[in-house]
Amino acid sequence: MRRRFITQWGALGTQWGINRTMAMIHALLLVPERELSTDEVMEELDISRGNANTNLRELIDWRLVERMVRLGERREYFAAEKDVWKIFCMVARERKRRETEPARKVLDACIRETESGDSPEAREFRRELTALSDFVALANTVMEKVAAAEQNRVLPRILKVL
Amino acid sequence: MRRRFITQWGALGTQWGINRTMAMIHALLLVPERELSTDEVMEELDISRGNANTNLRELIDWRLVERMVRLGERREYFAAEKDVWKIFCMVARERKRRETEPARKVLDACIRETESGDSPEAREFRRELTALSDFVALANTVMEKVAAAEQNRVLPRILKVL
DNA sequence: TTAAACTTTCGGGACTTATTGAAAGTACGA
DNA sequence: TCGTACTTTCAATAAGTCCCGAAAGTTTAA
Secondary structure (H helix, E strand, O other): HHHHHHHHHHHHHHHOOOHHHHHHHHHHHHHOOEEEEEHHHHHHHHHOOOHHHHHHHHHHHHHOOOEEEOOOOEEEEEEEEEOOHHHHHHHHHHHHHHHHHHHHHHHHHHHHHHHOOOOOOHHHHHHHHHHHHHHHHHHHHHHHHHHOOOOOHHHHHHHHOO | HHHHHHHHHHHHHHHHHOOEEEEEEHHHHHOOOOEHHHHOOOHHHHOOHHHHHHHHHHHOOOOOOEEEEOOOOOEEEEEEEOOOOHHHHHHHHHHHHHHHHHHHHHHHHHHHOOOOOOOOHHHHHHHHHHHHHHHHHHHHHHHHHHHHOOOHHHHHHHHEEE
């Protein structure tokens, strides 16, 4: 069953824009109570060392996985964050970085470059883009707050507002 | 400038998990005041008919673009939704459909199949997965409400709560 | 019913991204 | 300092995705 969960989670990851291996490693670490070494990950998922290493690092970069050092042991072990709320924050943070921030940059650059234009079209263009940019900025702030929030009370509270 | 906006938006799309052409068509339709035909889209972006057709349909599927019919004319025209709030709702709806719903399905299927297990591991497994599933369900509800909300007051209101 | 105008589908090639496996790098203990 | 145990990098290749263009399908007007 664990194996099935892992492969399915991997398939899901693809749709989320996360690569399959990364999602599978995450699933693998999410379930068992103990941390695993690189070699164990390689063996369990039947993947190469390079692949395991790259994706473990990526997961650490997302802060979804932590490196664990055991006293007196050379080998490193890896453990996944299990608190769903924290996972959510990490994903929000990452998405902000990869999605809303670049969008905002592009929009603002375009707005700035049409500032000189004075034709009706230029104004219209600027107006459209500004509306978009403001909105993205707002969404950005929301995500930031969500990512920074400490307690897992936020989502229920949001739900109440809606 | 418009052209630059279009290409940059296309590049952004890639990071969002949307294909380049789709994002470019969206940008193309977002800016000008008038709707465009398939042929005009092909010409502006220098893409094939098949490509234009496929991606226009995909955009329509996302409800980001509408098909416009002109009386007495055979040809169809396309126009993008410009209300940023509506765009947001559409994206939320689509993401829910493509991200949280499948995740929930996988989790619930796995939980159901371990219901019989009674070992400590099985219980632990079930506990973990249930926590995740509940959380995803909560997120799901939030997105649903957001997508259904009519006014563009929701985001500011959420912001106040945080 | 047919031709014309337009839309959709789909196989194959181009391009992009992920993975391997081996070599190089690093850190530790003796 | 060296050997060992481990981690990281990277070039080659495999896998996956996107796009073209031609052919097939559909709708409309005559």
